Amino acid sequence: MIDVVSFILQTVGMTHAKSLNPATIVFDLDGTLADTAGDIIATLNAVLGKLDLAPLPLDSAREMIGAGARVLLQRGLKASGVSVTPERLEDLFQDFLAHYEIHLADESTLFPGVEQALSALKGEGHRLAVCTNKIEAHSILLLEALKIDGHFSAICGRDSFEYFKPDARHLTLTIEKSGGSSTRAVMVGDSKTDIDTARNASIPVVGVSFGYTDIPIVDLKPDRLIHHYDDLQAAVASLLAPAT
Numbered sequence: 001m002i003d004v005v006s007f008i009l010q011t012v013g014m015t016h017a018k019s020l021n022p023a024t025i026v027f028d029l030d031g032t033l034a035d036t037a038g039d040i041i042a043t044l045n046a047v048l049g050k051l052d053l054a055p056l057p058l059d060s061a062r063e064m065i066g067a068g069a070r071v072l073l074q075r076g077l078k079a080s081g082v083s084v085t086p087e088r089l090e091d092l093f094q095d096f097l098a099h100y101e102i103h104l105a106d107e108s109t110l111f112p113g114v115e116q117a118l119s120a121l122k123g124e125g126h127r128l129a130v131c132t133n134k135i136e137a138h139s140i141l142l143l144e145a146l147k148i149d150g151h152f153s154a155i156c157g158r159d160s161f162e163y164f165k166p167d168a169r170h171l172t173l174t175i176e177k178s179g180g181s182s183t184r185a186v187m188v189g190d191s192k193t194d195i196d197t198a199r200n201a202s203i204p205v206v207g208v209s210f211g212y213t214d215i216p217i218v219d220l221k222p223d224r225l226i227h228h229y230d231d232l233q234a235a236v237a238s239l240l241a242p243a244t
Contacts, residue, residue, distance in 0.1 A: 024180030
């Protein structure tokens, strides 16, 4: 009898938890869900090598990540002291995409606690989505390789819509595609691009301290700051709690 009662109480508790007005939690990808810098910068250096340029050190080049492959390439060329014509830049960009598609999961790994945090949020009834400036096809391939693609109701990249981060519409359209509402959502990201996107959309944002940014994340003043995914569930809950 005790086991039956415990089962009933547990089931009621889970049902209650899932009925509490779920939200949409939207994640950036590079530097937020996964440590992808090794593969991204290796691709950048492979493209720079086509111009007989020296490879850029990972430690400094990782801060260039966050605005998409084209901007990363432009930043890499600038750091190498080189300028190219728009036509040559487009050729190099296509080379970047082709190389990265083959090597996008050579070294990339999830940050500690990601899978557990995603499962916990879904267990509370929240829907999850990805909004990244990586192109959509590469985003899906990477999340599949990392075996977490099934957690997300929508995976939207730089080319998914007419707009991309920090334009608020990239985020709001991602939420809409996931089946959620921008009036009850939280963004999770690692860079100024993510913070600005959330601010532009009037959506609260959780910053992670372990990502890629040339500005200390604390200086960007996210609504909550976490140092490990163990802390994400509580941070989200505090942002969604009714004002008192």
